[in-house]
Amino acid sequence: MRIIGGRLKGRKISTSSKFKGRPTTDFGRESLFNILRNRVDLTEMHVLDLFSGTGAMSLEAASHGALSVTSVEMNRPSAMSIRKNMNDLGIENGMVVTGDVFKFIKKAPRQYDLIIADPPFALERLPKLPEFIQKTNLLAPDGLFVLEHGPEHHFDEAEGFEEERRYGHVHFSFFTFEEE
Numbered sequence: 206m207r208i209i210g211g212r213l214k215g216r217k218i219s220t221s222s223k224f225k226g227r228p229t230t231d232f233g234r235e236s237l238f239n240i241l242r243n244r245v246d247l248t249e250m251h252v253l254d255l256f257s258g259t260g261a262m263s264l265e266a267a268s269h270g271a272l273s274v275t276s277v278e279m280n281r282p283s284a285m286s287i288r289k290n291m292n293d294l295g296i297e298n299g300m301v302v303t304g305d306v307f308k309f310i311k312k313a314p315r316q317y318d319l320i321i322a323d324p325p326f327a328l329e330r331l332p333k334l335p336e337f338i339q340k341t342n343l344l345a346p347d348g349l350f351v352l353e354h355g356p357e358h359h360f361d362e363a364e365g366f367e368e369e370r371r372y373g374h375v376h377f378s379f380f381t382f383e384e385e
Contacts, residue, residue, distance in 0.1 A: 206261060208294075209235040211268030218290055220259045220283075229261060229323060229353060233375040237351065238265055240370065240377075241319070245349060247271050250318035253343070255306045260287030262321045267296045275317070277302045277309045310337065316345040326355040335363050339382045350380040 206218045209231055229237075241247060248270040254263040257276035260283075267274045276299070278284040284303040291299040302309055306322075307330070320338060324331050331354060338350050352360070354376050360366050365380040 206259060207231065208261075208264055208268050210238055211265070211270065213264070213268035213294055216268075216294060218259060218261055218264060219293075220286055229375060230373070233353075233372045233377075234261060234265055236370070236372050237262075237321075237377055238269060241349075241351075242269070245319065247319070251275075251315065251345075253277070253313075253317040253320045255310075255320065255322040256324040257287055257301075258283060258323060260290055260301070262323065263287065263299060264290055264294065264296070266319070266321075267291070267294075267299055271298070271319075273298045273300070275300045275302065277304065277306050279303070279305055307337070310341050310343055313341070313343055316343060316348070318345050318348045320344055320348070320350045321353070322351070323353040326357070332358060335360060335365060335378075335380050338380075339365060344382055348381070350382070352378045352380070354378065 208216045250271050252266040252271045252274045254276045257278040260276050263274040263276040276287050281303055284301050288301045344350050360378040365382040367379045369376055369378045
C-alpha cells in the first residue's frame with residue numbers, strides 16, 4: 206500500500222500483520238481525493254478518519270496538507286501501525302485515538318471540517334451513522350462527511366445526502382448538514 210498524492214506521494218504505508226479489514230483500494234482512495242481536491246481546500250481542514258484501519262485515509266489527508274488529522278481505530282495493533290507510519294513519514298499534525306468510534310464521537314474535543322468513515326460493511330449501526338454524526342454536531346458548519354460503504358446500503362433519502370460515487374464494490378456517499 207502507498208500514498209497516492211500530495212507531498213508524500215509514492216511513500217509506502219506499512220500495516221499490522223494482525224489487520225483483518227478491507228482497506229480502501231488505491232484506486233478508490235485516489236478517486237476520493239480527486240473529488241475532494243475539486244470540492245474543498247484540504248490545507249484549511251481538520252480531518253477526522255473514523256474506523257481508520259490502516260490509516261491510509263488519514264495519511265493521504267496529511268500528505269495533501271490537512272491542518273490536522275485524527276485517526277480513530279479500535280484495533281490496538283492497527284492503531285500502533287498508524288502511529289508508526291505517522292512518525293516514519295514525519296507527520297507532526299496527526300493524532301491516533303485507540304478506541305471505540307461511537308464513544309469518541311460522543312466526547313470529541315472539537316469539530317472537524319472533513320470526516321471520513323470507513324466502517325466494516327457489516328457493521329449493524331452503519332445505516333444510522335450519518336444521522337449520528339449530524340446529531341452530535343461533530344461536523345463543522347460547511348463541513349463534509351464522507352461515508353464509505355458497500356452496494357447493499359443506500360443513503361439517497363438520508364438527511365444531508367448530496368451524492369454517491371461508485372468504484373467497484375466501494376461506494377462513497379457525501380453529506381453536508383445544516384446547523385440546527
